[in-house]
Amino acid sequence: LLRTLISDLKAQGPQIEPKVRLLYTGGHADNPKFFDLLEQQGAVVVADNDSFGTRACDVLVSEEGDPLEAIIEYYYQQKPAATRQFGTHEERLARLDQLIENYRIDGIISSRLFMCDIWAFEQFLMRNHLQRKNFPLLELEVDYNPEGEGQIRTRVQAFVESVCDKKNI
Template identity: 60%
Template sequence: MQNVDRPKALKPLMEAATALNNPILQKAKGNGKKVVGFLYQETPLEIITAAGAVPYFIRGTGSDGTEYADAFFRNLACNYVRHTYNQILDDQLDFLDGAVFYNSCDHARRIYDNWLTVPGNPVYHFIYIPKKRGDLAKAFYREEIEKYIKATEEKFGVKITDEDLRKAIKLHNETRRLQAELYEMQKGDEVYLKGSELIAVMMAGISMPLEDYNELLKELIAELKAQGPQYKPAIRLLYTGGHADSQEFFELLENQGGQIVVDNLGFGSRSSAVLIDEEKAPLDAIIDYYFDEMPAATRQMHTQDERLDQLGKLVEDYKVDGVISSRIYMCDMWAFEQYLMRGYLAEKGIPGLELEVDYVPDSQGQIRTRVQAFVESLKSQKNL
């Protein structure tokens, strides 16, 4: 890779992704905006936006220990949960005005359970999202979303109207269109962003008001197109996994001679793959999108074929040479996902590398060695 001057719009986006708080979010708070924390993209974020608040992805970015959280969690709990809750107890997320959770996994749910015991906590609602599809499950889901809307209205003293929902859908769809355009720019033999940059730009989208984010995305895309593609990867990699918000980790993957050209992450390529129907009644459109239409999540039962087909399509569309997957220690959900991917990739003849890592990257030498060996094997297959 050559050394290039990076677009100006990239800097604030990277800053938002690599720290818990950022100047753009602080400015919004200063102007009276409320910030609502959430876990994962199955949370209908348009509801938060329709209430006039900013959706914010809760995470443990910047954590250097779990000494506070260890009093609440056993060592068997994944380190994403422990580091995130440690940041909560250390007041690193005290800028949140609200927080909403759902039954994503038992580990993450414990953040909700324990946070409720903290005086003055911002948690105001828990959504029960079915893990199966079907008419009965969807009817239950509608009831849960209606409860979520009511709880959000009560929390912030607002009335969420159909017009508010329509505006929120359009705003989020604008984000999805811009992000999809950015991913489209990664399909050529030469790409515009390093994978570590691309993933950080996507994380920034759940770290600040979307109005600001969309403007920065427009600036970034214009700057990138004016500059032209800057990188021609010898080895094109796809990254997939859970809890992927460590810039250090992605830079470690890319420093070994390969280049991440696309991801298969909930806040990454999957979040911009489908738009919400703007012609339907807004609540119906939101329910249809989150229950039926958005790319399936790992937690959803009987969707493994859909998830694997989606992975295969990304490999084909982005001309990927190899797939790197990682899971956090003690994450059973992603252990099963890696097992499923292993068989699928082998059947399709797609090289894959499985990593088991800490939420805060450790054993860097071991990771570096494994990635380097993987990339070298791919180069050998391509006679490079």
């Protein structure tokens, strides 16, 4: 049934043709309203770099040997580094570059909660890294429940337009 469904979906052709392919990264990502707000301007979030998103499932836990040892090995040796892990910034930036390449990302939106020092530092590292590559980044500072939707919408709209200009769309 799954093969039939995939075949039928492919036969229909692309359903979404975004102007801009975005990668979302941030310290939180559990509010669908926030993502709707990001995607209202012709952009689509095609990848994430969240602790509870792709980072949590990029590496499979081994099914060989002792299950507890396999879980420990996953969490301490194999799982991609998170912002809270000291001394892993080069690994995190290399992962960001790999996601950009793998998902053909046009721009990155990074959000952090007010007063979150860990993500403020992460945004600083990303900003410097991406500026050297002349790669578009929008940094947002938000409340847990996004207030000021109009301001966020305006900033995202301007960001999408600037990425479109860069792509000559």
